[in-house]
Amino acid sequence: MSTTTLPPTEKTQPVAAPRGTISDRSRAERKLGWLLAGPAFVVMLLVTAYPILQALWYSLFNYRLTDPENRSFRGLGNYAVILSDGLWWQALLVTLFITVVTVVVELVLGFALALVMAKALSSIRPVVRAAILIPYAVITVVSAFAWAFAFRIETGFVNSWFAWLPGITADTDWFGGQWTSLLVICLAEIWKTTPFISLLILAGLAQVPDVLQEAAKVDGATWWQRMWRVTIPNMKAAIMVALLFRTLDAFRIFDSIYIMTAGANGTESVSFLAYRQTIARVEIGLGSAVSVLLFLSVVLIAFIFIKGFRIDLAQARGEG
Amino acid sequence: MSQREKTWWIVGGILIVLYALFPIAWIVSLSFKASADIANQSFLPTSVTWENYATILTGSASGLFLPALRNSFGICLIATFISCVLSMFAAYAIARLDFPGKRLILSTALGVAIFPVISIVTPLFNLWRQVGLYDTWPGLIIPYLSLTLPISIWTMSAFFREIPWEMEQAAQVDGATTWQAFRKVIVPLAAPGVFTTAIIAFFIAWNDFAYGISLTSTEASRPVPAALGLFSGASQFEDPTGAIAAAAVVVTIPVVVLVLLFQRRIVAGLTNGAVKG
Numbered sequence: 001m002s003t004t005t006l007p008p009t010e011k012t013q014p015v016a017a018p019r020g021t022i023s024d025r026s027r028a029e030r031k032l033g034w035l036l037a038g039p040a041f042v043v044m045l046l047v048t049a050y051p052i053l054q055a056l057w058y059s060l061f062n063y064r065l066t067d068p069e070n071r072s073f074r075g076l077g078n079y080a081v082i083l084s085d086g087l088w089w090q091a092l093l094v095t096l097f098i099t100v101v102t103v104v105v106e107l108v109l110g111f112a113l114a115l116v117m118a119k120a121l122s123s124i125r126p127v128v129r130a131a132i133l134i135p136y137a138v139i140t141v142v143s144a145f146a147w148a149f150a151f152r153i154e155t156g157f158v159n160s161w162f163a164w165l166p167g168i169t170a171d172t173d174w175f176g177g178q179w180t181s182l183l184v185i186c187l188a189e190i191w192k193t194t195p196f197i198s199l200l201i202l203a204g205l206a207q208v209p210d211v212l213q214e215a216a217k218v219d220g221a222t223w224w225q226r227m228w229r230v231t232i233p234n235m236k237a238a239i240m241v242a243l244l245f246r247t248l249d250a251f252r253i254f255d256s257i258y259i260m261t262a263g264a265n266g267t268e269s270v271s272f273l274a275y276r277q278t279i280a281r282v283e284i285g286l287g288s289a290v291s292v293l294l295f296l297s298v299v300l301i302a303f304i305f306i307k308g309f310r311i312d313l314a315q316a317r318g319e320g
Numbered sequence: 321m322s323q324r325e326k327t328w329w330i331v332g333g334i335l336i337v338l339y340a341l342f343p344i345a346w347i348v349s350l351s352f353k354a355s356a357d358i359a360n361q362s363f364l365p366t367s368v369t370w371e372n373y374a375t376i377l378t379g380s381a382s383g384l385f386l387p388a389l390r391n392s393f394g395i396c397l398i399a400t401f402i403s404c405v406l407s408m409f410a411a412y413a414i415a416r417l418d419f420p421g422k423r424l425i426l427s428t429a430l431g432v433a434i435f436p437v438i439s440i441v442t443p444l445f446n447l448w449r450q451v452g453l454y455d456t457w458p459g460l461i462i463p464y465l466s467l468t469l470p471i472s473i474w475t476m477s478a479f480f481r482e483i484p485w486e487m488e489q490a491a492q493v494d495g496a497t498t499w500q501a502f503r504k505v506i507v508p509l510a511a512p513g514v515f516t517t518a519i520i521a522f523f524i525a526w527n528d529f530a531y532g533i534s535l536t537s538t539e540a541s542r543p544v545p546a547a548l549g550l551f552s553g554a555s556q557f558e559d560p561t562g563a564i565a566a567a568a569v570v571v572t573i574p575v576v577v578l579v580l581l582f583q584r585r586i587v588a589g590l591t592n593g594a595v596k597g
Contacts, residue, residue: 026418032498033419040410040469041425044432047440047466054443065446116332128333130583131340136590137575138344139527141545142568146343149350155561157346160361170361191343196590203591248434255529259549271438271530278442279534291439298436 052295058288065282078289088290090266091273092297098182098269099250102189106246107239109190110197117198118205132195140192144259147188151175178266185267188256193249197242204238205231244305248298270294344572351565358561372566381551381563387539388547389570395457395543396525399464404518406465407472408510412502414473415480416488426474433470437530440466445534455536460543463531468521475520478592479513516589519578526575544571 059078063071082088113132120128135143149155151174162168174180208231216226232239254271261267263276274294278287346363351372353365360366376385414422444463445454453459483506491501532546542550548567551560579586 029417030419033413033417034421036409036413036417037421037425040406040473041428043406043465044428044469047463047469048432048435051440051443051447052435054447055439058443058446065449113336116329116336119329120333124330124333126583128336129587130580131337133579133583133586134340134344134576137523137579137586138572139529139545139568139575141529141548142347142572143343145548145564145568146347146350149561149565150343150346155350155358157361157363161363191339195340199587199590245434252436252438254438255545258529258533271436274438274442275530275534278445284442284446287442291436291442294436295439298434302434 052292055288055291055295058284059292061285063283063285065284074285078285079293081286082289082293087268087273088270088293091268091270094182094267095251095253095269095271098186098189098253099247101186102193102250103243103247105186105190106194106197107243110194110201110242113194113198114201114205117202132198134195135192136195136199138192140255141259143192144188144256147184147191148175148260151184175261176265181261181265181267185253185256185260188260189250189253193246197246200238200242201235204235204242207238208234240305240309244302247305248301251298251301252294270297344576347565347568347572351562351569353562353565355559355562358559372562373570375563376567376570381560381567383539384547384550385544385567385570388542388544391457391539391541392526392543392545392571395460395464395541396522398457399461399468399525400518400522402461403465403468403472403521404476404514407469407476407517408514410473411476411480412506412510414477415483416485426477429470429473432466433474435466437467437528441530441534444531448535455538455541457541459535460531460541463535464525464528467524467528471524472517472521475517475589475592476510476513479516479589480510483509483513512585513589516582516585519582519586520589522578523575526571 060073060075061071062074062077117125117128117132151158153159153171153173158174159168159170159172163170172180174184212230212234213226216230221229252271253269254275257263257267257269257272258275263269263272268276270290271294274287274290277283277290281287349364350358352368352370353360354367354369354371357365357367357369375381410425413419414425440463448454448459453462485506487505487509488501491505492498496504527545528543529545529549532543533549536542536546544567548564548571551564551567
């Protein structure tokens, strides 16, 4: 399939001090650069690198907060316990399921929303834009409560509204089973995060050169052909960035599950498992090991995306 | 565009507005239901009551809710302020100065942005207990920086790259020092970008639940999302649904106001940082 893209153009670099003229000045600039950016850099490292190293260390111990006297070194024992336990694999599967379902639906829905926003008349555009920002800005916990209350038998309206559908009665307990619980969790996640994707896609759409569209139109390409061969190939970078961020975000799902099911009925995600081990059961050693595994999974996903799909994030962000 | 096509796009726009506002309308409607009305199986209350708002603002749940609201505002504003100041300097250096390590700083920000919060919570939970930061404001402000700093650095660098830097050079030609040029010329130009970044950082801090629920235990520092999570477990009132809905509406008001006032800037900030750069 042939695609139409413009040849890459030279990026204009930010005006840099003329090289090799005054080395004192460039050295001063280098120093000033680190002086200004250093504090932010150090804080970022302190709040993440330090805790994860600490977690790595704790994960090697049998360490229960309520029983600190019996803290003992057990090497990779915690990892063996977790990886041989069905709980971890169940949580991983649930997390992957939620990630794949939400990201795929969000991408398609987000694209549709972006197309409508791109075409929306300037008179209603501010209204649509403000509306779409609301799910993004609403607290995840609030969104989770709204969806949970809508579906719960005791508080909701969904059952009475959709009673005409086969299988739905006034007593349909959405949170009573795994699949229906996951469905509602996915719905809440999709509602909350599709706007973010659609805004990124909208920005990507705006970057597709009009000349290409016009040229394809003149050549008699249909709407679908223009979409698949001109628009999408030209905004691949924007789509990939949106996809990467949402996938990693979805994989870390915690808030909605905590609020809606608290992990009941096989809806526990990896993040929730780590939380439950550490905070609820104060098994610092085991919880830390789950945290490290969660971290490694996220790194792996990012690696697959960046290497596998060849996303140059820096380039996509105009750094190149 | 034909009239017919126009109509379809308008219908599409209306559908988007409905999509975005429907769950919000539902939680607002729920917050006006009396406790006997909660189970009425319908979207709207049979009669509107303010009793849920009374419960959270002056009644039995106010002891849980009001301190949480104060904590949320205080902690989020301080975390936003600190991360904006730090990233303002960092973004200036990244957008303007030529020094090795720029890429390293941006990649680190990216790495921190994708970091699973729960992986940080586990060790912090233990560490904060040992050093006495558990259940304190700084105990939340510090980890919140891991949420707000990366996006602030990215967004602000993107904004700063669009600033006409020749003006800074012009000021320097006129005899201003680098610092003076920065403070007198660049700061006013950069202010809109900084402001937008602050709003986005505030949203992210305001949204936090995982740190809030794990690193606090009392009204001393518990933020609103964590308090909402506890409403359901608390037995101080019989049916927490209406109270939760009312509290959810109250914490949604600030973000809705910010969205309505600054929607154009927020969209620019979100997409500049992520796509254009």
